[in-house]
Amino acid sequence: MSQNNFLSYKNRGSLLNRTYPFVKLIWVFMVALGLFLFKTPISGGIMFLLVLTMTLSAGKISIFEILRSGVIVFGLGFLLMLFHFFIDPGETVYSLGFLTITDYGLIQGPVFFFRLSVIVLSSFVLIWTTDTRDLMTSLVKVGMPYRYAFTVFLALRFLPLIQKEVEAVQSAHSIRGRTTGSGLGHRFKLWQRYVFTILINGLRKAEVTADALECRGFGYDSKRTYLKDVHFKARDLILPILTGMILTALIYMEHSSWRGMLGV
Numbered sequence: 001m002s003q004n005n006f007l008s009y010k011n012r013g014s015l016l017n018r019t020y021p022f023v024k025l026i027w028v029f030m031v032a033l034g035l036f037l038f039k040t041p042i043s044g045g046i047m048f049l050l051v052l053t054m055t056l057s058a059g060k061i062s063i064f065e066i067l068r069s070g071v072i073v074f075g076l077g078f079l080l081m082l083f084h085f086f087i088d089p090g091e092t093v094y095s096l097g098f099l100t101i102t103d104y105g106l107i108q109g110p111v112f113f114f115r116l117s118v119i120v121l122s123s124f125v126l127i128w129t130t131d132t133r134d135l136m137t138s139l140v141k142v143g144m145p146y147r148y149a150f151t152v153f154l155a156l157r158f159l160p161l162i163q164k165e166v167e168a169v170q171s172a173h174s175i176r177g178r179t180t181g182s183g184l185g186h187r188f189k190l191w192q193r194y195v196f197t198i199l200i201n202g203l204r205k206a207e208v209t210a211d212a213l214e215c216r217g218f219g220y221d222s223k224r225t226y227l228k229d230v231h232f233k234a235r236d237l238i239l240p241i242l243t244g245m246i247l248t249a250l251i252y253m254e255h256s257s258w259r260g261m262l263g264v
Contacts, residue, residue, distance in 0.1 A: 006069040008160040009131055014060040016129035020236040022138035024126050027239050031122045034247035035115045040258045041107065043250040044114025050246065051122055059129050069124060077117035081109035107262055132156040134230045141232075146224050154209065161205070162198060169197050 011017060016024065031051065038044050055061045066073070090104030136153035140146045173190060213219075 006065060007127060007163045010061065010128050011131070012060040014129065015058040016125065019129075019239055020138060020232045021130045021135040021230060022142055023232075023236045023239060024130055025135065027243055028122050028126050030240060030243050030247065032119045034250070035118055037251055038111065038115070038254065040254055040262055041110035041114060042258050043254055044111055044118065046250060048114050048118050048121075051118055051125070055121065055125050059125055061125070061128050073120050073124065074117050076120070077113040077115075080116055081113035084109040084112050127156065127159070133228060137226050137228070137230050140224070141230075147219060158202070158205070162202065165198050165201055166194060169194050
């Protein structure tokens with residue numbers, strides 16, 4: 001898989017590459033749960049910096065690779081923040097025509113920005129640092145039926161393929177000169193064609209995959225063996241334990257001082 005694909009696994013021999021896959025999945029759920037419990041942007045901002053630092057250092061993911069996925073990681077969070085600026089009730093701080101920015105919206109906007117951006121970034125960390133086959137094997141080892149684990153494997157396996165499909169369709173349209181000098185209406189029609197093409201190709205790939213599984217007797221035996229095994233080590237617990245301690249400390253600080261300081 002190309003290293004330029006921002007949805008692909010990157011084996012850099014990093015600390016996160018060596019962490020047990022199921023533990024990293026638990027870590028993503030812990031981060032998501034903590035973000036939903038936070039009520040101030042201070043906690044979200046601290047978690048954002050911690051996850052970003054861990055991605056750069058423990059995951060060996062470069063800042064350029066993170067920025068390449070910035071539209072997904074930060075774009076949706078930014079739009080959600082703008083939405084809360086204008087929609088949340090409170091005292092008016094600034095008016096722009098019929099649009100008003102409220103003081104409560106200025107607090108809630110960053111809360112939702114960090115909530116969405118950190119969850120998406122931590123999910124990307126899981127994808128970047130985890131071989132999907134290892135994740136499938138670890139899920140089976142904790143008791144998940146291998147049919148469901150294989151479904152998870154296929155979903156993650158198809159993500160980079162869909163991205164390559166999008167790039168191929170965009171390149172084909174660019175060669176034909178259909179994207180140059182186009183307005184928003186024309187670009188919307190282009191995306192309609194992209195989605196249709198990708199959907200049809202996805203259905204074809206799913207059909208081919210189903211035929212291949214049937215030919216290989218998938219599901220014939222209830223017990224499966226794996227060519228490559230993964231092993232849990234006690235040191236893998238450091239990640240969720242540290243994360244739990246940080247989340248607990250941030251929630252305590254919110255209730256002891258930050259919420260009173262911001263008036264939320």
